[in-house]
Amino acid sequence: MNYSQTSLCLTLVVLTLTASVSSDVITARCDVEVNSAADVTDQVTGEVFLQQSESGGPTTIVISLSGFDTSDANVLHGFHIHVDGDLSNGCQSTSGHYNPFNVNHGAPTSSVRHVGDLGNIEEDSQGRVETFIIDDVVSLIGEYSVLGRAIVVHAKEDDLGLGGDQGSITTGNAGARLACCVITEI
Ligand SMILES: [Cu+2]
Ligand SMILES: [Zn+2]
Numbered sequence: 001m002n003y004s005q006t007s008l009c010l011t012l013v014v015l016t017l018t019a020s021v022s023s024d025v026i027t028a029r030c031d032v033e034v035n036s037a038a039d040v041t042d043q044v045t046g047e048v049f050l051q052q053s054e055s056g057g058p059t060t061i062v063i064s065l066s067g068f069d070t071s072d073a074n075v076l077h078g079f080h081i082h083v084d085g086d087l088s089n090g091c092q093s094t095s096g097h098y099n100p101f102n103v104n105h106g107a108p109t110s111s112v113r114h115v116g117d118l119g120n121i122e123e124d125s126q127g128r129v130e131t132f133i134i135d136d137v138v139s140l141i142g143e144y145s146v147l148g149r150a151i152v153v154h155a156k157e158d159d160l161g162l163g164g165d166q167g168s169i170t171t172g173n174a175g176a177r178l179a180c181c182v183i184t185e186i
Contacts, residue, residue, distance in 0.1 A: 028049070048151055056139075
């Protein structure tokens with residue numbers, strides 16, 4: 001195993017250990033598949049695991065993807081939770097960013113953001129992403145749970161709401177939908 005695979009495994013072990021000592025922990029997975037409704041050169045597939053130990057607490061999101069096209073200039077890729085866990089028309093049927101409070105799009109660290117705004121992920125020289133996010137807004141518990149919603153990986157960099165146009169404050173101008181999945185409790 002290389003370094004990133006080792007660190008991912010360690011993260012998964014930590015998640016599993018956390019799950020075994022806390023009774024109300026919720027874990028979910030999302031099996032990422034290529035957008036069947038768009039003509040994309042990036043053939044992105046993989047897994048995303050999500051885990052939250054308590055209501056109001058952070059959610060850990062472990063991302064393991066491959067198949068990004070390393071021959072294009074797009075290294076950063078917008079990564080969001082969209083409203084609908086509906087892949088009947090590929091990633092096109094997942095609606096927009098999950099935004100239950102009807103505010104503008106932003107960075108994950110911004111006080112103004114969609115619940116689904118998780119910023120960007122960065123592909124490596126092999127076209128892979130092995131990383132994790134710890135987010136204080138995304139939840140697997142309660143009224144604003146993201147269970148049953150979709151994760152979408154985009155072709156371009158999310159400008160995090162700083163682009164100065166209408167697209168920036170709605171989608172981050174992250175471009176086409178490369179791949180997606182439905183967040184499913186396990
Ligand atoms: Cu998106
Ligand atoms: Zn957004």
